[in-house]
Amino acid sequence: MFRHRTPKGSYECTVSGLRWLCERDVILKYHFRNWEPYSQLLKDMQYTQGGPLLDITMELGELEEVHLPHFVCLGTNPSLRNEMKILHVEEHGVSLEEVHEVTRFHAKILHPKFSAFSVILRLLSWKVDVHCELMLYLTVMKESLIPRLYLFPSNPGQIQAVDQQESKFQGTKRFPNTRPEQSFKLNSSFRLNIPCSTAINPQRIHLIHRDTTPSFFRAVVKMTGIDIEMELFSDDERTVWKEIVLRDEYYQNQGVVLGAGCPAESSLTGSPEQQLRSVRTEFVKRVSRPVLNELLDGLLQQTVINQEEMESVKVIAERAEKARDIIDMVLRKGNESCSRMINLLGELDPCLCSLLQTNSCSQPLGVGRPGRIDRQDGSTCSCCLLL
Numbered sequence: 001m002f003r004h005r006t007p008k009g010s011y012e013c014t015v016s017g018l019r020w021l022c023e024r025d026v027i028l029k030y031h032f033r034n035w036e037p038y039s040q041l042l043k044d045m046q047y048t049q050g051g052p053l054l055d056i057t058m059e060l061g062e063l064e065e066v067h068l069p070h071f072v073c074l075g076t077n078p079s080l081r082n083e084m085k086i087l088h089v090e091e092h093g094v095s096l097e098e099v100h101e102v103t104r105f106h107a108k109i110l111h112p113k114f115s116a117f118s119v120i121l122r123l124l125s126w127k128v129d130v131h132c133e134l135m136l137y138l139t140v141m142k143e144s145l146i147p148r149l150y151l152f153p154s155n156p157g158q159i160q161a162v163d164q165q166e167s168k169f170q171g172t173k174r175f176p177n178t179r180p181e182q183s184f185k186l187n188s189s190f191r192l193n194i195p196c197s198t199a200i201n202p203q204r205i206h207l208i209h210r211d212t213t214p215s216f217f218r219a220v221v222k223m224t225g226i227d228i229e230m231e232l233f234s235d236d237e238r239t240v241w242k243e244i245v246l247r248d249e250y251y252q253n254q255g256v257v258l259g260a261g262c263p264a265e266s267s268l269t270g271s272p273e274q275q276l277r278s279v280r281t282e283f284v285k286r287v288s289r290p291v292l293n294e295l296l297d298g299l300l301q302q303t304v305i306n307q308e309e310m311e312s313v314k315v316i317a318e319r320a321e322k323a324r325d326i327i328d329m330v331l332r333k334g335n336e337s338c339s340r341m342i343n344l345l346g347e348l349d350p351c352l353c354s355l356l357q358t359n360s361c362s363q364p365l366g367v368g369r370p371g372r373i374d375r376q377d378g379s380t381c382s383c384c385l386l387l
Helices: 036-045 078-083 156-166 247-254 272-278 280-286 289-301 307-314 319-331 335-348 350-359 382-386
Strands: 002-006 009-012 019-022 026-033 047-049 053-060 065-069 084-090 093-098 106-110 116-122 132-140 144-153 172-175 189-193 197-201 216-222 228-234 239-245
Touching: 002 009, 019 026, 026 156, 036 047, 036 084, 065 116, 078 084, 078 116, 084 106, 132 156, 132 239, 144 156, 144 228, 156 172, 272 280, 272 319, 272 335, 280 319, 289 307, 289 319, 289 335, 307 319, 319 335, 335 350
Parallel strands: none
Antiparallel strands: 002 026, 009 019, 019 065, 026 053, 047 116, 053 116, 065 106, 084 093, 084 116, 132 144, 132 172, 144 216, 189 228, 197 216, 228 239
16 A cells, blocks of 8 residues: 655655645545456456556545556557557446557546556557567575576566565565666567476466466576576577576675675776766666666765755756766765765675676766657656657
8 A cells, every 4th residue: 555645746656656636635545446347348348558557546645647557668659559448447337538648657547536446458469569668587595596587567566566576585685687778569479498407397478467476487497606697489480588696696695795785896996976976877777767766865864965956866867867867966976975875785785786886888878879769767768758
């Protein structure tokens, strides 16, 4: 359950992706609902899910606008905007509402009346392009590594379900993997290849909506002390995603690398400002939303930034843009501030800190990669440039 009290302004929940605009103080609460009771109804209506099902209640005031998150990729087919509707789940049935405006990742409703509701899409084809999540978890055992890779349409409710399921496994940690640079077709299948693995199950996963926890690949890798290469193939055997989990990362997860923070023997050279600048691009690419939020709190507590600077960053919706703003703000403050941010990052995310050192360059890196638009969750989708 989420509960927010906000004054006049525009806001976004970084967990659910929900955005809202209010003209005066409001209190709203909301939670994810399971799609399972409505799956057959959607099929009968010839619609499919387009985002999470959110149950929203107003405790105080009214909203001018609500922006519901969706995962449909409009870059390959902008006409899909016309096939989107808002499904309202009410006590005595369901109803449909027109969408006022559709953007890359949200559907806007004006002066909403609340219930459990979500974006749905008319089924013109089963091969709709959708933005996807890949979540990688690794369990380090005495003689084996157990990677689990989840693949599903970008749905904050499903992300939460995966996190809750994985929290039950002792010695398991999520690793900050890169995301696909393209959308995937719904109902297509994918194959995972890990050359050093002794087993991968299942052999293929179909990208479909699931009412419960999403499907995942489970692999077994012997503890050979090598980097783990992963490659995901589409049903036409094209490579759609690649990742390398470094040996130091999974050893550190098990406690083989002792101590908190960055390793003592850093691969970065130069002053703290030069070190931080050299990993700027990788930091923007890989840092997660939760780490960014904790980093902001830490920088404020250590007086690297002030309250006004913190508030100016917190309202930024896009993860990558927020990361750029934080690192650039600290870089402008000199070596002492950069040193504090490096130490904070090491405490908050040792795996990312180690990864930044491995991927750093001796020369300052550029602002970003031209030709792609950063998504709200930090991944990129080149086809969205067609919008």
